[in-house]
Amino acid sequence: MGRHVVGNAAELPPGSRKIVTLENRSIGVFNVNGAYYALKNSCPHQAAPLCAGPIKGTNLPSKPGEYRYAREGEIIRCPWHGWEFDLTNGKSLFDPHKCLVKTYEVAVEEVREEQEEPSVETYRVQIEANKVVVYI
């Protein structure tokens, strides 16, 4: 249970992702159009590394013979069987109430950098930066 700084916000621009291991759990952190989300990196179907899948849009429900492609960048597809999950809430598109992947809270916070491994040759510096923080 805890708070984990996973990197600088600037290094995770919209459309990008970072897969990290926190408390022995593999977790994918995503920037979806400027908002951040974190998903467990394991597909509820057969446990594939879900967060490594392609990020796409999808065809919204429509009338037969009609295609309404939308939500570009908000849907991740499993790298195995291609099930679609909504990055913003972890729910599968075909059965959002029963088939979903665990999500984690993500925040962008100003973090006072603590110096790691100080050595005699360096001086302690403090940088203020926006950090992506995952709460699990």
Place this chain on the structure above:
Amino acid sequence: MEQVEEMKATRSTGRAIIDCDVHPYPKSVDEIRSYMQEPWKSRYRGSGRGFFDNPVHGMRLDATPPNGGGAGTDPDFVREQLLKPFGHEYAVLMPRAFCNLLPDPDYATAIAAAYNEWLADTWLGKHNADGVFKGSITIAHQDPHAAAREIERWAGHPHFVQVMTDSGARAPFGQRQYYPIYEACEKHGLPFAIHPGTDGMGINVQPSPGYPTHYIEWHTCLSLAFQAHLVSFLTEGVFERFPGFKIVLVEGGVSWLPGLMWRLDQEYKALRYEVPWMTKRPSEYLRDHVRISSQPLERPDDDGHLLQMLTMMDAEHILMFASDYPHWDFDSPKHAFPKLPDAMARRIFYENAKEFYKL
């Protein structure tokens, strides 16, 4: 041998596995071409299935080897990603030559031969010191006599364990034009494996009534061809004519089997007259002659239904595990099945294949 021991030690499923459907791919078209003679050599460009391609991806996206090349092209990476983590003792390889859709039987036969040479040299040869890879002899059923000669050519090879073809065909497989193939299989104790592919493509009929529109439709209906082929084998009396002949239905679906057998057993009571060479009820031939591989295993919402279905079809004796690695519809040995009774799991994941392929 050492490597096999190590695999047993690292397996995470807690049981030894024989995987009956793993796909090896050549590194390039040229690799296959190098085993061909003219006039085929310059004609061959490799080919997939053409239309009805998966709209998402055809291969597991994480199966691309880190050192380059496509999914399924690197034997060492297959060991790393599939065999070691799950505890595979053997992987039965099924190459995808897609030669069964071609109208020219000589060309199709040349492709099959090249694939066999390639497989023998590479996956079954220089990359098989531990012997975990077992192969399938690709044949072009367009020319059954040539196919039989191809079987003869490889039958003595220590790592080829079966003959394989696509389910796409011009006629159901029980019919007599195919018998030279079955005669060769029986003579050498090689099972005949049918794998989906080339249905409704090139020279082959589509087993559904006409051509479907979408991949979801085509892919779901692939099992129809298997049902038609199986009924044909049984009613044409192939297992009476070739008592030592065995078949394995790979990736053709599983749970349709009980219903189909009930139907056929029932029909037999009234219509036996038409097929007097059937000396047993259709379902009785199954245990002796037919095996079915698990992937893609239908997974109902209620696990209990699947367990019942496995009991109904005598899965303990006729089902063999397959993963279909590295294809997109891969079944994980850890997650494809609900919890099975121990004895049944052992037979499905290991013993049935061990006996069937005499491994």
